[in-house]
Amino acid sequence: MIYDTQEARQIDEWARTSGLPLEVLMERAGSHIATRIKERHRKTERILILCGTGNNGGDGYVIGRELIRDGFDVTLHAPFGENRSDTSIVHVHYAEAFGLVTEQPCGQYDVILDALYGTGFDPKRMNQVFEAQCEFVSEQKRQGARIYAVDVPSGVPTDHATEFKETAIRADVTFQLHAMKRSAFLIRTAPFYGELETIDIGLPTFGEWRVSPKGVTALFKREPYGHKGTYGTALLIGGSETMPGSIQLATRAALRTGVGKLQVATTALAKHGIIAQAPEAMVIDQTLPAIQEMIPSVSAVGIGPGLSQEAVETWVDYLLESDLPVVLDAAALVKESYPERTAPIIVTPHIGEFARMTNQSVESIQDDLFGQATDYAILHQVTVVLKSHVILIAKPDGGGFVVSGASSGLAKGGSGDTLFGILTSLLAQHPTGDIERKLAQGAEWYARASKQVERRLHPSSLLATDVIEELGRLEL
Ligand SMILES: NC(=O)C1=CN([C@@H]2O[C@H](COP(=O)(O)OP(=O)(O)OC[C@H]3O[C@@H](n4cnc5c(N)ncnc54)[C@H](OP(=O)(O)O)[C@@H]3O)[C@@H](O)[C@H]2O)[C@@H](O)CC1
Numbered sequence: 001m002i003y004d005t006q007e008a009r010q011i012d013e014w015a016r017t018s019g020l021p022l023e024v025l026m027e028r029a030g031s032h033i034a035t036r037i038k039e040r041h042r043k044t045e046r047i048l049i050l051c052g053t054g055n056n057g058g059d060g061y062v063i064g065r066e067l068i069r070d071g072f073d074v075t076l077h078a079p080f081g082e083n084r085s086d087t088s089i090v091h092v093h094y095a096e097a098f099g100l101v102t103e104q105p106c107g108q109y110d111v112i113l114d115a116l117y118g119t120g121f122d123p124k125r126m127n128q129v130f131e132a133q134c135e136f137v138s139e140q141k142r143q144g145a146r147i148y149a150v151d152v153p154s155g156v157p158t159d160h161a162t163e164f165k166e167t168a169i170r171a172d173v174t175f176q177l178h179a180m181k182r183s184a185f186l187i188r189t190a191p192f193y194g195e196l197e198t199i200d201i202g203l204p205t206f207g208e209w210r211v212s213p214k215g216v217t218a219l220f221k222r223e224p225y226g227h228k229g230t231y232g233t234a235l236l237i238g239g240s241e242t243m244p245g246s247i248q249l250a251t252r253a254a255l256r257t258g259v260g261k262l263q264v265a266t267t268a269l270a271k272h273g274i275i276a277q278a279p280e281a282m283v284i285d286q287t288l289p290a291i292q293e294m295i296p297s298v299s300a301v302g303i304g305p306g307l308s309q310e311a312v313e314t315w316v317d318y319l320l321e322s323d324l325p326v327v328l329d330a331a332a333l334v335k336e337s338y339p340e341r342t343a344p345i346i347v348t349p350h351i352g353e354f355a356r357m358t359n360q361s362v363e364s365i366q367d368d369l370f371g372q373a374t375d376y377a378i379l380h381q382v383t384v385v386l387k388s389h390v391i392l393i394a395k396p397d398g399g400g401f402v403v404s405g406a407s408s409g410l411a412k413g414g415s416g417d418t419l420f421g422i423l424t425s426l427l428a429q430h431p432t433g434d435i436e437r438k439l440a441q442g443a444e445w446y447a448r449a450s451k452q453v454e455r456r457l458h459p460s461s462l463l464a465t466d467v468i469e470e471l472g473r474l475e476l
């Protein structure tokens with residue numbers, strides 16, 4: 001699960017009104033984190049816990065108490081003054097009963113636990129005491145201290161990085177409580193998290209955004225008595241005389257993703273390439289009459305890669321009049337609004353294209369990936385597959401899936417065409433139902449295949465064609 005601040009508050013409130021006091025959640029959070037520290041550090045190591053005035057600081061008191069109870073060498077420092085949260089206060093008093101008192105830090109520490117700010121941090125307010133703490137921690141880190149953040153690295157906003165001023169604790173490990181936070185996926189804030197470890201504090205899972213479902217195996221399923229008609233027919237429209245490569249990549253990716261039949265509407269030069277490299281596909285002329293003739297016999301259509309057609313918007317309008325799932329990519333991302341229809345519309349922009357579609361800067365999209373993708377999906381009632389260092393699949397009714405962990409080698413031409421081919425192929429096979437889940441599984445398949453290629457090729461050398469060939473070799 002991936003939560004924003006509002007959802008985190010809602011779930012706390014749900015737990016409280018359902019009978020579980022916040023003090024108990026704090027106890028679970030703190031004692032589980034203390035266990036992880038005990039597992040990896042010795043009692044002779046010097047541990048500093050930095051506690052803020054809210055519930056994140058309260059977690060710090062529980063951790064300190066559990067460590068001191070077991071004979072660890074703990075200093076607890078509260079640079080912003082006494083804790084002011086009602087929930088924490090019971091834990092502050094109980095920790096004091098074990099001899100845990102606040103002290104000034106002194107000398108070099110082996111371990112620092114950052115419990116200054118959590119999800120309650122307000123990035124609009126900055127204070128010099130906090131800035132001094134960030135400098136102190138980074139100096140300790142330079143001298144060899146290992147830095148653990150509780151829930152969120154202090155100073156990192158939870159939901160978006162729009163107001164983030166880059167003054168924050170840079171953790172080696174973040175113990176995220178219950179679920180991930182959106183900012184753990186954003187380019188400017190993710191590096192502050194370090195490694196992510198989730199701490200189960202006994203809450204149920206609900207929320208709008210999820211990490212990609214791991215059911216990739218379901219996509220490989222073949223029926224023993226199936227025939228090519230069982231697995232749908234996809235129509236890909238793309239390629240031009242100057243850009244014949246992208247549609248060839250999309251074609252090969254679609255074929256390797258299990259579609260029963262594949263039709264490709266492309267220009268003369270790209271046709272030659274497809275006939276040579278992907279003889280399993282059928283090619284048709286890239287003209288509107290040829291496409292119109294094909295539409296009744298396909299189950300999904302994708303348009304855009306390498307396309308250079310003045311009439312592209314008319315073609316897109318025509319496709320959107322059909323009752324087929326339609327994937328719009330690259331040159332076909334031309335619509336400012338979309339018609340009401342039952343079958344899904346999937347737009348697959350990279351960040352630059354999405355910035356153009358939403359009239360915003362690339363930076364403002366990067367800083368608020370979740371919010372921007374969700375707003376567009378809800379406003380236009382389309383599914384957004386937003387391609388960045390992670391892939392977001394935003395649903396028209398809110399929420400969605402995030403796919404991460406792909407190879408850095410995918411940051412190259414041809415990757416988007418490959419994903420486009422995979423997704424259109426999957427839609428042709430599964431045109432109805434929970435399509436976002438299928439799309440997320442497809443994107444997960446693609447990400448994992450790219451990572452698997454890294455075993456034999458350096459990311460700099462990895463090509464889209466390598467990923468396509470790897471799709472069928474995925475170790476599950
Ligand atoms: N369900 C869960 O997941 C559970 C979550 N739990 C924990 O609760 C944490 C959230 O706690 P929280 O809401 O008390 O906020 P937190 O981050 O401690 O902030 C504290 C205070 O700092 C202040 N402040 C903020 N920004 C500031 C600024 N720029 N400059 C100066 N001051 C600033 C502001 O206080 P103010 O100054 O307004 O009085 C704010 O109230 C969460 O991350 C997790 O660790 C667990 O304990 C239990 C289960």
Ligand SMILES: [K+]
Nearest residue numbers: 114117152154
């Ligand atoms: K923190």
